[in-house]
Amino acid sequence: MNLIRAIGRTIWNINKDGRADGVRRLPNIWQKEEFYIGQKEQEKANLKEATEQNEVLTRSIGDSSHHSGLNPLECDVCGKVLSSSWSLKTHSRIHTGEKPFKCNICGKCFTGIGTLKKHELIHTGLKPFKCDECGKSFSQQWNFETHKRIHTGVKPFKCNQCDKCFSQRTSLKRHEFTHSGLRPFKCDCCEKSFTDVGVLNGHKRVHTGEKPYKCDVCGKFFRYLGDLREHIRRHMGEKPHECDVCGKRFLLSRNLRMHLSLHSGERPWKCELCGKLFTLPSYLKVHYRQHKKKLKCDV
Numbered sequence: 001m002n003l004i005r006a007i008g009r010t011i012w013n014i015n016k017d018g019r020a021d022g023v024r025r026l027p028n029i030w031q032k033e034e035f036y037i038g039q040k041e042q043e044k045a046n047l048k049e050a051t052e053q054n055e056v057l058t059r060s061i062g063d064s065s066h067h068s069g070l071n072p073l074e075c076d077v078c079g080k081v082l083s084s085s086w087s088l089k090t091h092s093r094i095h096t097g098e099k100p101f102k103c104n105i106c107g108k109c110f111t112g113i114g115t116l117k118k119h120e121l122i123h124t125g126l127k128p129f130k131c132d133e134c135g136k137s138f139s140q141q142w143n144f145e146t147h148k149r150i151h152t153g154v155k156p157f158k159c160n161q162c163d164k165c166f167s168q169r170t171s172l173k174r175h176e177f178t179h180s181g182l183r184p185f186k187c188d189c190c191e192k193s194f195t196d197v198g199v200l201n202g203h204k205r206v207h208t209g210e211k212p213y214k215c216d217v218c219g220k221f222f223r224y225l226g227d228l229r230e231h232i233r234r235h236m237g238e239k240p241h242e243c244d245v246c247g248k249r250f251l252l253s254r255n256l257r258m259h260l261s262l263h264s265g266e267r268p269w270k271c272e273l274c275g276k277l278f279t280l281p282s283y284l285k286v287h288y289r290q291h292k293k294k295l296k297c298d299v
Contacts, residue, residue: 077184078177094173095184097197118142134236150229153240153253174198 073088074081077095082088090112093099099109101116105123110116118140127137129144133151138144146168149155155165157172161179166172174196183193185200189207194200202224205211211221213228217235222228230252233240239249241256245263250256258280261268267277269284273291278284 077182078180095197097201150233151238151240153242 073083073085075088075091075095077092080091082091093111099111101110101113102108103110103116103119103123105120108119110119121139124139127139129138129141130136131138131144131147131151133148136147138147149167155167157166157169158164159166159172159175159179161176164175166175177195180195183195185194185197186192187194187200187203187207189204192203194203205223211223213222213225214220215222215228215231215235217232220231222231233251239251241250241253242248243250243256243259243263245260248259250259261279265279267279269278269281270276271278271284271287271291273288276287278287
């Protein structure tokens, strides 16, 4: 590295071969001072890096001191153990429904600052991630990656307790809480209880009649986002779920599960009147109509 040396009032560039060339004159206040500018800048950079590393280490030690093996930071609601007090505080908002971070543009609130920052990108209008299947565009890559699973039917997030799979990690987290048996969120209208505050908010729309999700194709409104996504697949003609036995494709995974019972011979649908078993719920409904006809004839 070439060093810049200042002697008297002139800056000299000191090369590797020892030659020096005058660069420019210095103000009088620097007369008779000798210093190495390049070396000082490097020292400042090293000091800044060391300071930042020390701050990170200090925070890490501070966090770990709060939760040794004897006093782990455990969520009082679901029992999950967190690595720091900050993580516990952020996690607790899932149960309390607290959303302290508000978008200044649209007023929407979020549980974490990171989620808010990602949301703010939506207001820029930029959507660089485009789906090759349906042409829909997204402002964030993670939304784009999640959307692609609608077409592929991939569900990479698996529950360790019941082996049920989900396309989103957040859906898995909500599902895992159901195994705890706790239902801390209670509806004020019908006193029904739920494991997640988001599910409770969705349930309240049953009482209010609210349907906030609109189909851009036909204008139909839906109470739940999942219902809207299912509806959009009907417009697109998508059938992402394929039977491994016969190759038949289905719009919904539950329809595929019912179809598989035809191949397995399983008959999970039972008539409560006569005990007869059926492979599909539609067959059971037809069977119930026969009971109704008999009842009318007997009258």
